[in-house]
């Protein structure tokens with residue numbers, strides 16, 4: 374919930390012409406009535422006055438309004454016009470709103486109404502919250518003290534536990550979808566937003582009448598997506614547990630989890646001020662193998678509660694904190710916190726073709742195959758490839774997961790990334806060294822600053838206009854900042870971008886023998902970066918630092 378406009382159109386604050394009478398949008402069939410900005414000043418469904426726009430995200434815009442009869446503040450999420458061309462999207466939007474509305478939990482935003490205008494614009498009505506989302510909090514305040522993170526994490530875990538009991542998997546847990554408000558003197562009271570809505574967007578992007586049962590896409594926000602989804606394996610509610618682990622990591626360190634929570638990883642340093650009990654919780658939530666993860670959000674909430682109350686963390690017997698099996702993947706994400714989807718067949722072909730998941734395959738040899746448990750999220754490749762998954766699914770956990778009330782499935786999707794425009798040049802390996810565009814990730818700094826740090830050893834720059842957001846120069850800047858003390862010679866890096874312009878996990882490598890701390894540090898910074906590049910590009914970059 375960043376409020377950023379992912380379409381690049383910018384949040385519009387248009388108001389109706391002066392003197393305009395309120396429009397009853399429930400009876401309005403015209404496109405004008407359904408265009409989001411024309412909602413301002415109107416009355417939706419005969420009872421909700423729409424007053425101002427709070428922000429917009431990937432699938433819709435959110436407006437502040439008032440329930441006219443009850444004189445009560447409300448917020449309305451209205452589907453975006455571009456989804457209006459999909460005949461099924463409004464139906465799915467409402468289905469998800471209906472599913473989310475039954476969760477009824479203190480830490481889940483309350484959905485009080487939903488519907489569709491005659492013009493086909495779907496909407497749902499929520500309680501209006503006063504505060505900000507956690508993305509805004511961490512951007513403004515930086516890393517939070519661990520006690521706050523434990524408190525916040527426990528509330529989200531409880532919300533997830535309630536949702537999972539109803540068969541609802543969130544699929545897009547991230548700071549932007551967790552709203553922070555003050556309640557009963559608690560300034561960190563959390564309400565989770567947008568349950569199940571990632572699924573709706575995924576189904577929409579194929580166009581036509583995609584149904585809830587269609588599969589074939591990987592949904593979520595890079596950095597928060599569980600490894601089993603990347604592998605195209607059967608997945609379940611534990612993808613939410615992984616995402617919550619990533620969210621807590623982000624709140625604690627300001628960064629997404631590294632590729633692995635190895636003993637010498639940068640995250641170890643980042644987490645060094647965190648109590649060992651919390652580190653163990655994070656490793657277990659972020660376990661690469663879902664079976665090593667918390668089996669339920671309830672179990673995660675219980676451990677967070679134990680930690681908060683000083684009674685220690687009660688890890689299940691036999692479930693080793695998965696320090697050696699921490700998250701393998703950290704994937705780039707857009708700095709504006711925008712969700713996107715990756716077409717799984719394409720991703721799979723890339724990964725297989727390039728051999729980038731050799732590491733996964735090696736690890737998978739030690740994993741016994743098993744059926745997924747709990748609320749299923751269908752594998753990303755299911756529609757395109759009905760054969761067995763490349764890597765065995767995780768074994769069932771010792772603790773029974775909640776019984777799903779209504780299994781949810783993953784609909785197909787196309788990338789939502791705004792950073793992969795169609796007009797970008799075709800993919801061809803190249804070397805890049807400078808940019809005039811600002812990087813888009815957490816390490817973002819002004820391009821001029823990045824360019825200023827470009828050393829004499831950098832390869833010749835291509836046409837500046839060719840360079841995408843998140844250039845090698847920006848990477849260099851970020852790496853220098855993080856690893857500067859260890860450098861003193863030339864480091865050569867290579868990495869590849871996927872079809873959405875995101876770094877392909879495992880593609881980043883140091884050219885030549887990687888045998889020292891500086892190279893390791895540079896590599897880690899690269900794979901943890903949140904930049905985006907031209908889709909399909911291979912990049913090589915050499916620079917001197919120190």
Ligand SMILES: Nc1ncnc2c1ncn2[C@@H]1O[C@H](COP(=O)(O)OP(=O)(O)OP(=O)(O)O)[C@@H](O)[C@H]1O
Nearest residue numbers: 374375376427428429430431432435448499501502
């Ligand atoms: N119930 C609510 N009460 C108050 N403000 C809200 C509520 N729901 C959302 N908002 C505000 O509306 C803004 C836009 O919400 P929206 O869900 O469209 O953003 P997003 O999470 O970035 O989008 P998406 O999840 O679709 O990618 C949020 O940043 C938040 O400030």
